Amino acid sequence: MAGTVIGEELTIEGEITSDEEVVIQGTVRGSLSSTDTIQILSGAVVEADVTAASLSVAGAVTGNVTATDRVDLQAGGRLIGDVRSARLTIADGASFKGNVDMDV
Amino acid sequence: MRSPSTISATTVVRGNIGGDGSLEILGRVEGNVTMTGQVVVAADAAVRGNVSATEIQVTGSIAGNLSASDILMLNPGARVVGDLAGARIGIAEGALVRGLVRTEGEPPLAKPAGVSVARPAVTAAKPAVAPRAAFAAPAARPAPAALPRPSLPKASLSATAHERPVMHEPPPDSSPASEPEHPAPAKHEMPKHDRLADGPPPPVVPSIKGQVKAKKKFRGR
Incomplete structure (x- = not known):
């Protein structure tokens, strides 16, 4: 089972830090960081700076994104903000606006 | 959910x-x-x-x-x-x-059976406590208050003696038999006792009897 799950009906305004996988289905405003994977599922709204080892985005993210490993922007995903990651994939059907820095 | x-x-x-x-x-x-x-x-x-x-x-x-x-x-x-x-x-x-x-408040009504079963137990517990207190209070008070008022000499004296043995026994200096022994002072005492029935009677009162008054009268002369 996934570590932290922020369900569809849940809203967090503040700072989330974790050492486990974080799955976002709801709304997060503030900042979000994990040393493990962060999944932002379809329907989720994240207005926060996101830091993770690996990040997959199928929902809507507004904020700067930093990943030590990779960022996957999936179909239907929406990302507004700068991406700083060694690897980045953007699927067909995803929307993205921002700078990419892959020099990490 | x-x-x-x-x-x-x-x-x-x-x-x-x-x-x-x-x-x-x-x-x-x-x-x-x-x-x-x-x-x-x-x-x-x-x-x-x-x-x-x-x-x-x-x-x-x-x-x-x-x-x-x-x-x-x-x-x-x-x-x-x-x-x-x-x-x-x-x-x-x-x-x-x-x-x-x-x-505080009432648990939500629209809940599965488990809740509706549990709730009556909570509401039932409160009334169960209240009547006990209500019973205890009236039972304790009227009994002593009602008895002195009739003020029948012997009955009331024995009744008060039973309820407040500490106050009555010291003056006679004797065992339970003392109650019927002095009917004469009882007549003099009764009005005093009735007045004092509401409050705690001072322990000295029973000892000041007709004799003392008589002595005072003699001294006055």
């Missing part, structure tokens, strides 16, 4: 959490938690902030006020510093609480 939310053991949330459905907290939360469903604070979890939900189950530690619209349960191992409020509150043995505990 569809996807129960979880804040895992290594996760720290600083900020407010709100929403519908249930939330399980295994990690740390520093902020207020406001849910419409169930909130579970697991054994090693820590919450610093107020928690309000329909149902709250606590096994971890919380510094903040808890408010549940239905049930608030502190399981063994729970540590709460803050006030508890809920329609139903349960505190298990081994749970620590420092704060005001108050049951």
Whole structure:
């Protein structure tokens, strides 16, 4: 089972830090960081700076994104903000606006 | 509801959490938690902030006020510093609480059978306590108050003697037989006793009898 799950009906305004996988289905405003994977599922709204080892985005993210490993922007995903990651994939059907820095 | 939310053991949330459905907290939360469903604070979890939900189950530690619209349960191992409020509150043995505990409001009516069975027990418990107190109070008072008023010499004297043995026995200096022994002073005493029936009679009064008055009269002459 996934570590932290922020369900569809849940809203967090503040700072989330974790050492486990974080799955976002709801709304997060503030900042979000994990040393493990962060999944932002379809329907989720994240207005926060996101830091993770690996990040997959199928929902809507507004904020700067930093990943030590990779960022996957999936179909239907929406990302507004700068991406700083060694690897980045953007699927067909995803929307993205921002700078990419892959020099990490 | 569809996807129960979880804040895992290594996760720290600083900020407010709100929403519908249930939330399980295994990690740390520093902020207020406001849910419409169930909130579970697991054994090693820590919450610093107020928690309000329909149902709250606590096994971890919380510094903040808890408010549940239905049930608030502190399981063994729970540590709460803050006030508890809920329609139903349960505190298990081994749970620590420092704060005001108050049951308030009615548990929601539209609930499955388990709740509706439990609720009458709570409401029934309150009336059961109240009548006892109501019975005890009237039973204790009228008995002594009603007896002295008729003021029949012997009956009332014996009655008062039985009820206040300490006050009556010292002057006669004798065992139970003393009550019928002095009917004559009883006639003089009775009016005094009636006046004093409301308040505690001073122990000296029975000893000042007709003889003393007579002595005073003689001295006066």
